[in-house]
Amino acid sequence: MSDRRATLHDVARYCSVSYQTVSRVVNHHPYVAEETRERVLKAIEELGYRPNRAAQSLAANRSHVLGMLTFGIENYGPAQVMIHTEQAARAAGYDLIFVHTPDSHIESLRAALKRLLHWQVDGLILITPLTNISLDDVRSLSGDYPMVQIGIERGASVPSVGVNQQRGGELVADYLLALGHEQIAEIAGPDDWFDAAERHHGFGAQLARANTAPTATIHGDWSARSGYEATTNLLASGARFSALFCANDQMAVGALQALNKAGRRIPEDISLIGFDDIPEAAYLIPPLTTVRQDFAAVGQQGIAGLLQRIAEPDGEPQQIHIEPTLIERQSTAPRKP
Amino acid sequence: MSDRRATLHDVARYCSVSYQTVSRVVNHHPYVAEETRERVLKAIEELGYRPNRAAQSLAANRSHVLGMLTFGIENYGPAQVMIHTEQAARAAGYDLIFVHTPDSHIESLRAALKRLLHWQVDGLILITPLTNISLDDVRSLSGDYPMVQIGIERGASVPSVGVNQQRGGELVADYLLALGHEQIAEIAGPDDWFDAAERHHGFGAQLARANTAPTATIHGDWSARSGYEATTNLLASGARFSALFCANDQMAVGALQALNKAGRRIPEDISLIGFDDIPEAAYLIPPLTTVRQDFAAVGQQGIAGLLQRIAEPDGEPQQIHIEPTLIERQSTAPRKP
DNA sequence: AATGCGTCTGTGAACGTTCACAGTGAATGT
């Protein structure tokens, strides 16, 4: 209707109370008479009044916004985490301002972080699964902002929530060993992602406990293409293996094709196992055995942790682990005798 | 260091100028002496001053924020659009506040929109590819906000940018007809997505021009699971077809498995074609023929359109089409004689 | 010597809200 948005004062004038009373109604303060409340509510409705967030932030010195910094959301895991985090934040009454770093340079991160801090964000959610981004560096920029890191960095000084990737690696090792496999190859994720590093570490450590080791480890970049190329190289190198662990499902897709081209049957000749349980995993040929991560839980716990941090900024930074589960399908089988 | 963030006044006092001069430096106004500028810049650096966005919004009555409303970003297409849109917005100096609707009820949309409008967003980006969301309804809530709809709605009263889905459907029809296929089945997307509707429409129309029609059309929900089930039903129904068009690649993954289980060889017995060109498409078995959409272009044009709209709010709402391209791989072949 | 203009700087008010406080009645207790 009108040119300008209605303000507290407009509403106040409209129903002859003070602006403060209107404010009280809006913020559900006690001590406003029922009759007045209704009159004000009606006026708000009629004038289409909406509080101005900028003014609220400024006056109250809190913004009701959380800053979300992401990297690599073209990948399934980070994207899932992001969606669920947004949901949890919204449920808690927070809006999200969202910056995506296109690359992992520390300078890009600084720039992204600066953008977020311009806003008086109440807290920071970091979905930046990279080891080369030192959280101390982040801290130096962001001061004592409440924040939560999604994905666990070992011994970090920041509260964090993530899937226990190390345990995931162990699950895979245990499972393949139980099937009788002794020669196991690995296509790991990029070294600078700590999810990848932890998976790799857990996997290797568990094999070591059984006095064995991966026959080969190649690092991919999460893409099907890299899985394909890694597998091709693996086969060309003459490495012998009866099982192959891919650190995510997309790389397993590529591996599947490479193995297929080389005439290896799955699971008869080679057992293949992925990680993530993307929705397509059950529909590959054969359906892919993989490790499922509960991203919804990560998102919820992440926000819960952050809100707690906002409420009481001191206290030991907690690290919350979500346990992964192995989903057995038909891409794995006992080793042929 | 200090408890409170530095303000304009702090900086001003620190180097004995007025706050207004500092403001001028920050905003790159002309008419500030080189010597002063440097002194101020130095002070800003030393005090770690950052402008308070809330105060800026409030005073200037513009926020430098764009509101982004998304639906269905668990799907490849919307997610890609979102990423590229964010990038383009950031490049243009805008921050993004981000709300995701978990479902397509109009009430969820209203709620989401309300959140965005609380902020004095300068413009609105709608990535809500649903036909049941009437843009007029959006307008009634958002008034004359500059906005851009990602994904073309036929005859919409709002500027929009999207891939020419209809043309995509035509490409598929042309291609399969040229290969000699006459009996073509279709697994379409959900009816209430306009991308799906347009693809379906273009596909059907082009077949009609060749005096034929799909032998069967089933609607899936974009997931591999639904592709699998649809294909299974198709086969069980006894429908005869030598080619199958899936409205996205994920459904094609499911179809692939269903056909495989039924002993149909691809492409020898049945040609399969998808849509989207997800990164895994080239690594399926066999590599999937599909239609590629340039999501980066969509994002960039979307932001460009919105910024133009913000600059001059009047003028005919433009609709920008991005043309899709067919990527031929090995899941399609000429019909067996 | 007076006028004008361009460059640079400062002042006051405004943006729309919250916070701290002060005030007003009416009901209650002594």
Next chain:
DNA sequence: ACATTCACTGTGAACGTTCACAGACGCATT
């Protein structure tokens, strides 16, 4: 009858910035 409390309402200042204006100075033009 008077103080005390409680429920409710209003006032002034502040948050950190931008905008519109005005002032001061130097230099060229008349």
